[in-house]
Amino acid sequence: MNVGIIGLGLIGGSMAVDLRRRGFASHILGVENERVNAEAALKIGLADEIVPLEECVSRSDIIVLAIPVGAAVKLLPQVLDMVKESDKVVIDVCSVKEAMCQVAQGHSARSRYVATHPMAGTEYSGPWAAMPGLFDGRACIFCDVEESSPKAVKLVEKLYDVLNMRVTYMRSDAHDMHVAYVSHISHITSFALALTVLDKEKDEKHIFDLASGGFSSTVRLAKSSADMWVPILGLNHDNVLRVIDTYIDKMKEFRDAIDAYDEEKIRALIEEGNKIKRIIR
Amino acid sequence: MNVGIIGLGLIGGSMAVDLRRRGFASHILGVENERVNAEAALKIGLADEIVPLEECVSRSDIIVLAIPVGAAVKLLPQVLDMVKESDKVVIDVCSVKEAMCQVAQGHSARSRYVATHPMAGTEYSGPWAAMPGLFDGRACIFCDVEESSPKAVKLVEKLYDVLNMRVTYMRSDAHDMHVAYVSHISHITSFALALTVLDKEKDEKHIFDLASGGFSSTVRLAKSSADMWVPILGLNHDNVLRVIDTYIDKMKEFRDAIDAYDEEKIRALIEEGNKIKRIIR
Structure with missing residues (x-):
């Protein structure tokens, strides 16, 4: 063929x-x-x-x-x-x-x-x-x-x-919602992580000597190309925005628990997050 | 010995x-x-x-x-x-x-x-x-x-x-600042990602059938134990909070660029993030 x-x-x-x-x-x-x-x-x-x-x-x-x-x-x-x-x-x-x-x-x-x-x-x-x-x-x-x-x-x-x-x-609309959660948001969190750490690098030249395996895997997707991702973020705009907003809310909840150093709340958030073990190996 | x-x-x-x-x-x-x-x-x-x-x-x-x-x-x-x-x-x-x-x-x-x-x-x-x-x-x-x-x-x-x-x-104070950037924040972004997606799973039972390699590597650290991480976040409190705040700012910058669908801005953010290639393989 x-x-x-x-x-x-x-x-x-x-x-x-x-x-x-x-x-x-x-x-x-x-x-x-x-x-x-x-x-x-x-x-x-x-x-x-x-x-x-x-x-x-x-x-x-x-x-x-x-x-x-x-x-x-x-x-x-x-x-x-x-x-x-x-x-x-x-x-x-x-x-x-x-x-x-x-x-x-x-x-x-x-x-x-x-x-x-x-x-x-x-x-x-x-x-x-x-x-x-x-x-x-x-x-x-x-x-x-x-x-x-x-x-x-x-x-x-x-x-x-x-x-x-x-x-x-x-259905194509269900697909786009699902991939916003299990693929698109992962890329955005990686890009934001890369930007955060690269920003700090301006003052701290040797910060990356310490980059460990955990950091590498979390930031890996930030190497993905703009040619591919700019149109995805445009064409899956509404789903992606909704997931980012939920993500920012979760991050703020975490931030505020750390700020107040509410041990029980931090533990509860981490243990809830741990449930991801059910899903990925 | x-x-x-x-x-x-x-x-x-x-x-x-x-x-x-x-x-x-x-x-x-x-x-x-x-x-x-x-x-x-x-x-x-x-x-x-x-x-x-x-x-x-x-x-x-x-x-x-x-x-x-x-x-x-x-x-x-x-x-x-x-x-x-x-x-x-x-x-x-x-x-x-x-x-x-x-x-x-x-x-x-x-x-x-x-x-x-x-x-x-x-x-x-x-x-x-x-x-x-x-x-x-x-x-x-x-x-x-x-x-x-x-x-x-x-x-x-x-x-x-x-x-x-x-x-x-x-110096121990420099160490704590560095690891907040190259290790602690990676764990927090993974926990927040897990929480975001698990939250959605309540309505969408099959969302994880689609979880791909990118998602797995980005969320992997969310399996980390609360026993280890609760005290870390308490004892490296100030550094961790500072990094989270920078991270939330970067995420919001990304969010607003997507919201407005400012292609040039999104491209610039992704290409800036791509520079992480210099640092990790």
Whole structure:
């Protein structure tokens, strides 16, 4: 099967690696506007060819939009225009889904589009960040599948089965609320932590000599790229704001308990937080 | 050498493992008030014997206080009383140092005490959490060493050399400010994140099906024990409050930029946060 991948970064590139070595893709056509990324993707062997968008769509059986969500929202209708008269399938892999589904709504080729969110990644980006096995064992969310043709959904399920993902089905609005809690807020708390500590570093040059494993894991996501995150925060604006406000409230509750040094209250907050053990290993 | 370890949890227990297998300790005397922990420590083989405090101090050449800082602050003067007439050495491994040094100040056996903070750990606690190699390659901070006898400092340097730690020297007040930034705040942001998401879970039972690697690493420290953290937040109160306030300011700056969807401002904040790449791998 010919697979077209628009955007050969961390997600698109990692998909290319496993779809090829596991036999799903016989030929991979990449679209990559950044010249350096295109050359790197070819050199690493992520794609067989880098081609213009129109050629990629016309020669591929399945087309993957793996670009930041702001660009994907604009590109999806154009790609759907190109696949109207065919049984080609189009998917995206963005972490905001309601805006994607809205922009496709009513399009004559809507049924050819399947909205998916493979929940895997690292804090790195670009073709250099692509890696085998990135998706193995992780969750992939399909949104609003009743808008897609059953045949298209089936093909995309097969694709994610090859990537060893567990597929979950959800309304796109529910998806966006959920990811605000379990993904987007984690990035924002990391960015704020990085900003807090970098700010202090201006006066204290050696502060980071002490940075330990705990700090590294908590701040890791602050390495994530602005290109990816600026549009996410715009397109999942309402959910993200709601979570930030809850988060600030919780932080203030903690702050005030520490300020008053209310031992019982601090203990209660920590022990409530400890319940996260139920959920993560 | 006989090593006495008061508190056979994650830190004390992990020290016992490596000090023995690397030949520094020929005999390990443990003090452990929790019966279950004491039995587990013996069963795992962390200590050769569990003995009362007085016996541990009288039979050990070096005594390690590896209990939560609130208890350590109270115990240190008592232990110093017991070692007055000897050349025994006493260390603690707590992550707050000014309060420890203050309580020892002026004691006739002050010079036998070396204040240390091995910056290693996991989010787990108890003898079950003890593991070999925990300290390898990490930083250990010695505070106010001019108050300790050079011979005592030398012995403790040897102990941490056996644990493969890089030793750094610092004033205890500077230490407490630094760790507020690179360790204590990370725990607080994790607790607040756990509380935020657990709160939402009350309405949304399946929210965690989606929890991905990013969330797990950001929230990991929220599994840390209240027994350890309640006294830390009390004894490093002023530094911790100052960092939390800076953190809340940064978070609000981020929040307001998202609220207004000021793309340039959001991008600038993320790219400033990205500079953390300079510091952590």
